Amino acid sequence: MEKKFEEESMMGFDDSAGLYSPAVFSDDFPSSNFDSFSSIFDMPCDAHKASNFDFYYYNNSSNNNSDNPSSFFDLLSTAAPPLSSPASTVPESSEVVNAPTTPNSSSVSSSSNEAAAIEEVNNSTTTHDKPSSSKVLKPKKKNQKKQREPRFAFMTKSDIDHLDDGYRWRKYGQKAVKNSPYPRSYYRCTTAGCGVKKRVERSSGDHTIVVTTYEGQHTHQSPIMPRGSLRVLPESTNNSLTVDHDTTTTGLLFQHNTSSQPFMYSSPPPPFLTINSSSVAATSTPHPPPPISFQPPSLPQASVRDHGLLQDLVPLQMRNEPKDEQNG
């Protein structure tokens, strides 16, 4: 499949708009021209084949460019299926084309399927008490097609591979990635009973870009509540959640097909992605990048469905940022 990548958006990777300056991908993105994202857009692995995995990267640095969606929510309206929210009132944009979905993707759009996937993850957490015999791995049902949790990926421009998203992760593996000099790291949420996994890999073409993929749904709140960070506080096990963020939200969108809820995070010090290493200088600059202008629709907080990991992450209330604050 051929995909297109808007070169102007490519330029958006310049840090001028902040650490996480986004770009726009669309269907015709020539992955050969930017192999740093080939792992996603070529979908070489079952991670992208078997999962309903959509990936978007929004160029906030050119949001005044008519070639790009006028707002981040334009992206949402294009990329995501209609939300049970006023998102449908957002003007549509043809600039961003949904990342190619696999033939399998249709089969994962049902909630039952997602539930099955969640169940699988829950079950997998019990496989650790394996027999003490040499190296007997968990027996997998052969006839049962492996179903994956919905995944959400995002790119961050950072020197740091493992971004602190407020949860505690334990690294359980690392693998070399084909066609990439950078390894992929595998993390698992350390909270007991929480089967959320995370993959972190660095773009082969642009080593400053880190691609993080979340899989699964946290069964708990974030143990870390950094001040000034966006927090999504699950108020019940079902639908409602509370968003507390005082940062500008912009830029990056991820979405999976089983959920109509987009995922985004902020471009300045990201709301829930704070750098946890010593090289904070790259992100916690004394002069954070200017906020990005967009006019978010008022997303009804109460109408949020269970969106897995999104439920933990997606801000439902976005602040309207004055446009004059946006100074490229």
Added chain:
DNA sequence: CGAATTTGACCTGCGC
């Protein structure tokens, strides 16, 4: 000393 990471081996799925 417990927790976290590293790392090689192993398993699974898929394409040929």
Added chain:
DNA sequence: GCGCAGGTCAAATTCG
């Protein structure tokens, strides 16, 4: 069936 690549395990090692 074979080989490859992704994903996971768990012993060894490192770290705090």
